[in-house]
Amino acid sequence: MTSTLSGPARATNSGPQPLFEGQAGTGRQILVYIFVLVPFAALIAAIPFAWGWGLTWTDVILGVAFFAFTGLGVTIGYHRHFTHGSFKAKPWLRVLLAVAGSMAVQGPPIIWVADHRRHHAFSDRDGDPHSPWLFGTGPAALAKGFWHAHMGWLFERDLTNKQRFAPDLLADRNVVAVNRLFPLLTAATLLLPALLGGLISxxxxxxxxxxxxxxxxxxxxxxxxxxxTNSICHMIGERPFKSRDKAANFWPLAILSFGEAWHNLHHADPTCARHGVKRGQIDISARVIWAFEKFGWAWNVRWPTPARLARIAAKAE
Incomplete structure (x- = not known):
């Protein structure tokens, strides 16, 4: 069985358009280094910082709240809605999801979506922007592959062709507007917690x-x-569904990733709105989408019905 892309992701991967649209300039590369390495340095410094100056409940509550808001912006907005069309949403909700995803500082929505659609089009093959299997299967090759899949790919200069992989978003004025606001939203995601922390304390x-x-x-x-999800979930874990790549479920990440770590079903059925489909597989993103649907904010949700799962199982035989 091979996994098939449908909806927006499938429609954008056809035609003779090139894979890349050029290379990133030096300025963009410097910004990538800043926004990847500075927060990482803060993470490394976190323990001695806590020991030396303390950590308050205000910091914890603000951190959890912003983690949930921005993380769900990525998993529900960038990933399930914009990349795969797992559900349709009211215009204001689309904008809110694009804003929340942007505040995760993982790139503007159009670039993120183009990269991820390319990932699915070439998953774990040449052309995949972040597969851990591109260098071989030996210990050294896998170590190099893990680094590349986890964060090394971010420093490469080749830019995914947005016209090929995300023409629908390029035609959406609201998404384009949020895309342009990415620098401002990056500043907001760092300064708003500081403002709230100062006002509360x-x-x-x-x-x-x-x-x-x-x-x-x-x-x-x-x-x-x-x-x-790019690195570990393509290297180790369970694979109850068959896909054309090595996507796997890694349960320890399920809660923190809001359900994205149930990665095997996602690659077997990319447009499905729920990734954790088996009993006990908690998928917070899917539950939030369910709430959106109940409030009438989302519709045409592609839920994993018994018939849909049966079709996937039949293809795997």
Missing amino acids: WSLWGAVTAFFWAGLVRVAVLHHVTWS
């Missing part, structure tokens, strides 16, 4: 600790949770 130090924990450290943790 009514102190400059409260603003500083909130900036560190709910800003930098929260961004770094979310980065590595998302990147682990």
Whole structure:
């Protein structure tokens, strides 16, 4: 059985258009280094920082709140809605999801979607932007592959062709507007926790600790949770469904990734709105989509009905 892309992801991968649209300039590469390495440095410094100056409940609550808002912006917005068309949404909800995803500091929505659609079009083959299997299967090759899949690919200069992989988003004025606001939203995701921390504690130090924990450290943790889906979930785990690649379920990441770590079903059926389809597989993103549907904010949700799962199982035989 081979996994098939449908909806927006399938429609954008046809035709003779080139895979890349050029190379990133030096300025963009410098920004990538800053937004990847600075939060990571904050994560490394987190323990001695906590020991030396303390961590407050305000920092924890703000960190969890911003982690959930921005993380769900990626999993529900960037991934399930914009990339795969797992459900349709009201215009205001589309904008909110694009804003929330942008505040995860993982790139503007159109670039993120183009990269991810390319990932599915060439999953674990040449052309996949972040497969861990591109260098071989020996220990050294897998170590290199893990680094590449986890974060090394971010530093490459080749730019995915947005016209080929995301023409629908390029034609959406609202998404294009949010895309242009990415620098401002990046600043907001770091400064808003500081502002709230300062106001709640009514102190400059409260603003500083909130900036560190709910800003930098929260961004770094979310980065590595998302990147682990690219690396770990294509290397180890269970594969109850057959797909054309090595996508696997890695249960320890299920909660932190809001259900994205149930990665095997996703690659077997990319447009499905729920990834954790078996009993006990908690999928927070799917539950939020369910709530959106109940409120009438989302519709045409592609749920994993028994008939849909039976078709996937039949293809795997």
